[in-house]
Amino acid sequence: MKVLLINGSPNEHGCTFTALSEVAGTLNKRGVETEIFWIGKKAIHGCIACWSCTKLGKCVFDDDGVNALAARLDEFDGFVLGAPVYYAGVAGSMCSFLDRLFFSGDESGEKFANKPGACVVSCRRGGASAAFDRINKYFTIRNMPIVSSQYWNQVHGNTPDEVKQDLEGLQTMRTLGENMAWLLKCIEAGKKAGVPAPEREEIVFTNFIR
Numbered sequence: 322m323k324v325l326l327i328n329g330s331p332n333e334h335g336c337t338f339t340a341l342s343e344v345a346g347t348l349n350k351r352g353v354e355t356e357i358f359w360i361g362k363k364a365i366h367g368c369i370a371c372w373s374c375t376k377l378g379k380c381v382f383d384d385d386g387v388n389a390l391a392a393r394l395d396e397f398d399g400f401v402l403g404a405p406v407y408y409a410g411v412a413g414s415m416c417s418f419l420d421r422l423f424f425s426g427d428e429s430g431e432k433f434a435n436k437p438g439a440c441v442v443s444c445r446r447g448g449a450s451a452a453f454d455r456i457n458k459y460f461t462i463r464n465m466p467i468v469s470s471q472y473w474n475q476v477h478g479n480t481p482d483e484v485k486q487d488l489e490g491l492q493t494m495r496t497l498g499e500n501m502a503w504l505l506k507c508i509e510a511g512k513k514a515g516v517p518a519p520e521r522e523e524i525v526f527t528n529f530i531r
Contacts, residue, residue, distance in 0.1 A: 322505050323354040325397040329404035329415030331362050336443040339481040341403045343491050344441065347498025353505060356397075358390060360418050367417040374425035387418060391426025394433070399468075399505055401497075402456050403441040409448030411455050423459050430463065435518055437504045439468040439497055442475045443484065449475035464519070468504055470497040 326345055330337035338357070345355040366382040373381040379388045404415040427433050440456035442449045453473050460467050474497055476490035477483075484490065 322352075322398045322509065323356065323396060324348055324399040324401060324501065324505070326355060326357045326401040327403060327415075327418075328357055328359045329402065329412055329418065330359075330443070331412070331414065332405075333359050333361075334481070335405070336476065336478055336481055336484045337403045337405050337441070339478075339484045340441045340443055340476040340490070340494050341401060343494035344401055344439075344498040344501070347495045348502050351499065351502035353399075353502050360386060360414060365414045365417045366421070368420045368424060374428055378428075380421050380425035382421070385418075387421045387426065391422055391432075394426060397436070398508075399437040399439075399501055400433070400465075401439045401441060401501070402459070403443070404452060404456065406442055406444035406448040406452045409451045411442075411452045416455075419456075419459055423463060427463065430521075430524070433460075433463040433465050434521075435508070436465055437468045437501055437508070438463075438465040439470075439501060440474060441494065441497070444475065444477060445479045446477065449473065449477075464521075466504060468497060468501045470494075470500060 326341045328338050328341055341357055345357060348355050363385060365385045371381055379391065402419065404411045407413065438460035440453060442452040450473060453475060457467060470493045472493045474493060477487045
């Protein structure tokens with residue numbers, strides 16, 4: 322079993338990384354392999370709704386890491402999405418990255434389906450709840466079980482050292498790792514026991530025109 326943790330901060334080893342590392346450490350302790358993927362500092366294209374991905378099988382923008390990661394989605398059994406809070410929301414580069422990854426990278430809707438997902442947000446003081454809500458919406462549109470913890474998955478601090486002083490936040494990260502490992506093992510046990518995946522109806526799109 323392997324979990325991908327995406328670091329959506331422009332700072333590779335900042336507060337978001339510190340939180341994700343706490344989750345990863347617990348997953349590793351429970352026998353789950355992890356990889357932390359950093360989206361980088363360079364500009365990330367936002368989705369321009371050109372629909373080229375439906376013809377190309379990938380996003381038309383091919384210079385910022387989205388397509389490279391999309392090609393690897395089958396490697397992972399679970400996902401943890403981490404981002405810093407900017408103006409009470411998710412950092413814009415992370416939103417642009419996720420919009421395209423979840424759309425162009427999973428046009429069939431099956432790359433993420435039935436795989437547990439969790440989000441982690443890092444903030445100096447406020448705005449964590451709004452950012453937390455925003456990231457969770459990626460999971461709920463892709464048939465993904467959401468992994469919870471003992472509190473909303475957030476850490477506080479302006480530097481990694483300050484985050485390490487947020488004892489409740491770090492404990493929340495460890496509990497999240499425990500719950501993710503447990504759910505992954507439950508899913509694996511279900512597969513071995515012959516429990517089938519949920520059946521999907523053909524998707525119906527309804528447009529409201531006034």
